[in-house]
Amino acid sequence: MTVSRSTTTAQEWISHDPDPKTAAELLECDDEELERRFSAPLTFGTAGLRGPLRAGPSGMNLAVVLRATWAVAKVLKDRGLDGQDVVVGRDARHGSDEFALAAAEVLAAQGFPVTLFFTAVPTPVVAFAVRSIPAAAGIQITASHNPPSDNGFKVYFGGGLPIVSPTDREIEQAMADAPPADEIPRHPVQPAGVGEIQRYVERAATVRHSHGAVRVAMTPLHGVGGEFALDALVRAGFTDVHVVEDQFAPNPDFPTVESPNPEDPAAVEAVLKLAADVDAEVAIALDPDADRCAVGIPTPDGWRMLTGDETGWLLGDYILSQLEPGPVTEATVVASSLVSSRMLAAIAAEHGARHVETPTGFKWLVRADEDLPGCTLVYAYEEAIGHCVDPSAVRDKDAISAAVLVCDLIAALRDRGHTLVDALDDLARRHGVHDTAVVSRTVDYAHEAGAVMARLRETPPDTLAGYQVTATDLSEKGTDAVVLSGSGDGVSVRVVVRPSGTEPKVKSYIEVHCADVTDLDAARTRARELRTELADVAARW
Template sequence: MSDFRKAAEEWLAQDPDPGTRAELRAVLDAGDGRALADRFGSRLEFGTAGLRGELGAGPNRMNRVTVMRAAAGLAATLPANAHVVVGFDARHKSAAFADDTAAVLTGAGHTVEVFAEPVPTPVVAHAVRTSRAAAGVVVTASHNPPRDNGYKVYWGDGAQIVPPLDAEISAAIDAVGRVDELPRGTAWRVRDDLTPYLDAVSGLRLGDARDVSIVYTPMHGVGLGVLRAAFAAAGFPAPAVVPEQADPDPDFPTVAFPNPEEPGALDLALALAAERDADLVIANDPDADRCAVAVPAPSGWRVLTGDEVGGLLAEHVLRHTSGGDRLVVTTIVSSSLLGSIARAHGVRFAESLTGFKWIMKAGTDADRLVFGYEEALGYSVGDDRGVPVNDKDGVSAALAVAALAAEAARDGRTLLDLLDDQARRYGLHATAQVSVRVDDLSKIAATMSRLRAEPPARLGGRAVETFDDLARPSGGLPPTDGLRFRLAGGARVVIRPSGTEPKLKCYLEAVVPVEGDVADARGRAEAALEALRRDVAQLVS
């Protein structure tokens, strides 16, 4: 404990935040060895997702010292006098972390622009590329619980960083000394013009149908103002907004987790949509880079999966674009449907590792990316000019979903009808997840090691035909901590640790041919998924 006390005292001596100083002093005065070990026994690792963790004092927490060290490491990695764009969401400490980032970067001789107010993450990603900045930073923890915050880094192409750049920045962070000795500047610029982003996303050429009634929730995040402006610029009627979730609130009081994928997160939006007899529910997560969709169904409102929305948007984009150089991309854990859609439309298709940092690196220089998605409600929607944002964007995705729904309604159809069309054309691709949240991350590593050593021979009543350890380079993909099981009859299971949460995530897919009624095929697919759920849950428990 003496080593942790010494580290804590050194931390106190350089921490500029009276709140975290008081917190740490209380821990020291109480002699709480466990709390000290939790804060100082390890540190948040800087990786391709940047930093993300619980707010508090110490290197294993998000705080002003951690953020200034990250900014100094980034500053050392950049070329001299680089231009950096900084944005932030409405979480606790986000504005202060953005100011600290700007102060350290300008103190290191770089030119910095900081958004005047909290903005969606894709707004910053767009600004990095279009303003020809060398890098960008967004202070956000996206859909994590309210006690968390994070730090995401973009490079000059407006996409998230990938190896080996993350390791270079991490090594530079390790070389940073005391943060109270870092030079801090004050002469950064304030950026308040959202017009370039709004023009780019509202001008997407994806059809002219606009008659659709929408209920929208920003889930206590920062999406409302930008989405309203984008809808107005594109000619859509203003959506009805869930009043309890309209304003930014870092405590997210109406949801257990501010993630549209979590059970119950959309309850208020669905209730308002039923009351208003709306055509569509659209939800963004708190930093508005993800988009969830729900539609009315005979038995009540149905929330579409990320794979279902991905398949629908892919065909909508391909119907409104042209050229054999078009590229569509999804990840190894998303549905295999996109590959079938690409072949039917005569366009190029690529698979990537999980995450938009990899989606944006897929394909070749000869490819023109028009659509990319991942099953976790992330979409990059483009037109013949390509994609406006080199990352997932919940605002442009919302516009594209609204255009798709309006176009279907004009033809007397619904999104559910379009899903049935795809099932008849390509077979029914049904997907589901099993997630195991842990308190001890070592349990995830132990489970992955056990499955590598003893992979199952059968899952869901199907033989495992091939087993891929994705930690070994395969099929042109970089190595990653994941396991893929291909099963008899067109089913598949992928197991991997979450990159942003303490979870082990299992992705299930069953492909069922449609020979008659689509409803019958859906029943068979659900039975197949349920069998997989049971076996996979037992496998990873």
């Protein structure tokens, strides 16, 4: 049915919108725009609810937050968790203060004791607090590294784990059945959480194993991680930290960057320049909610950013090297996702540990030890610069503890006269050259992404870069992805193609592995050439 200003759906929403500004916004929409606003409500995706700040059920606004929070409360009650603690946090985006307060007040009115953080906090602080208290659930108002026009609503349940199905579907159903937004009860809540913030920072500092100073250049990209990261680094003994001054204070407009995503080369230009100017040993860029960490290093050819995979290899190998071989290591789990490099699996095997490959997303990565009785997850990463380095404290990606561990690794390597460049060379000699890349193809609509995936499933390529490949459709396993893989003469190629969970894109995750590293430079050149050829093909799918 076409939605217009005169339809019951739009009329009811507007009449019950508790925010006069968004109600007025809807009244100004023509019928076509109303149709767009009401045709597809926000749903739980890879990172919870996330969308543009605008009126109506398809955007992030006060009415949506009230209904989503009421739905979370209902699901908790349905599971017999009435009266248990719930944590609410927020980043510094537009609307985050209002949304977090509203969420806390709805939960309080439903009888839940609420810890509402008194200040904007990194997302991993909420994940930590849910696990530490322990609480039944946590809500973080954040849109991570999205544009300034967006916001979001991320949910954790017991143990501080991001929710998965069927919980997300149950919340969505409860949202559909929720009372009108202005009829949802709210009860005043006093902000708190000083103790949990202190405990989080203290814990992040404890991931350190070595000694010695490291000179650091750091930027939080206008997000909320700056003071928290500085505090954790100093507590860990890293006091020589230089920050990009005009990116340090939280600013919801992200004025110095086009995109506040540290994977974007333009976003890290300032921190790399600072690193060169102060002769730093490492450059660290946090995303705006401080759950993802990008690492830059000096090389003989100048400064460059590590890929998420490279950082993942280094941290995974370092964490496993701290363990005594034997029963403890054999019960240790490290994890990476389907779209990440396979080198971590080889590193784990060398150390005698278990490796688990999961579907895309940290909600799966942090559950990698769930079906392995007696085994414990010690590290998980995904190529999109997400690292979980202390799963017993934070079962999600955490840029701050990852930053501490990166600095710790640099200090440990320096004691042996080595650098991160040397460590990457060492890993390549032990496990072969792994060259990775991500190719994103922007599409106009979700159905266009579906059409690309359908074409690959129906007529997959027979060869890639001269290698015969086999196509594996993972849709039967509940994952919307196609894996193309082939090998020959000591070289293997692998491309994982999937639609993005948060953006209108089809992504191709490429990996080339050259096993023969007799001549390391030649192997890297060969891998790079093949990766470039694969990227050219993937861009045309």
